[in-house]
Amino acid sequence: MSEAVAASGEKHKESIGEFVKKTRAELDKTSFPSSDDIKSTTIIVIVSVLFFALYLFLVDHAWVYILDGLTWVINKIVGA
Numbered sequence: 001m002s003e004a005v006a007a008s009g010e011k012h013k014e015s016i017g018e019f020v021k022k023t024r025a026e027l028d029k030t031s032f033p034s035s036d037d038i039k040s041t042t043i044i045v046i047v048s049v050l051f052f053a054l055y056l057f058l059v060d061h062a063w064v065y066i067l068d069g070l071t072w073v074i075n076k077i078v079g080a
Contacts, residue, residue, distance in 0.1 A: 014022075033041075
């Protein structure tokens with residue numbers, strides 16, 4: 001534990017100017033997607049969301065149909 005305290009005591013505080021300079025240097029290293037990349041991935045996301053929404057809608061209605069059928073069969077057997 002004393003090593004951790006000694007290591008933290010040796011740290012120097014950097015100034016705001018140094019922080020901004022280092023931040024700008026890191027931002028210069030980043031690459032941003034082109035507008036064509038953004039358009040294509042947006043279309044892929046919209047299509048996949050619509051597909052899964054339709055799929056889950058159909059699965060939900062299938063389960064409702066199955067459970068209603070089972071309920072009808074059980075009510076016929078029991079005589080309710």
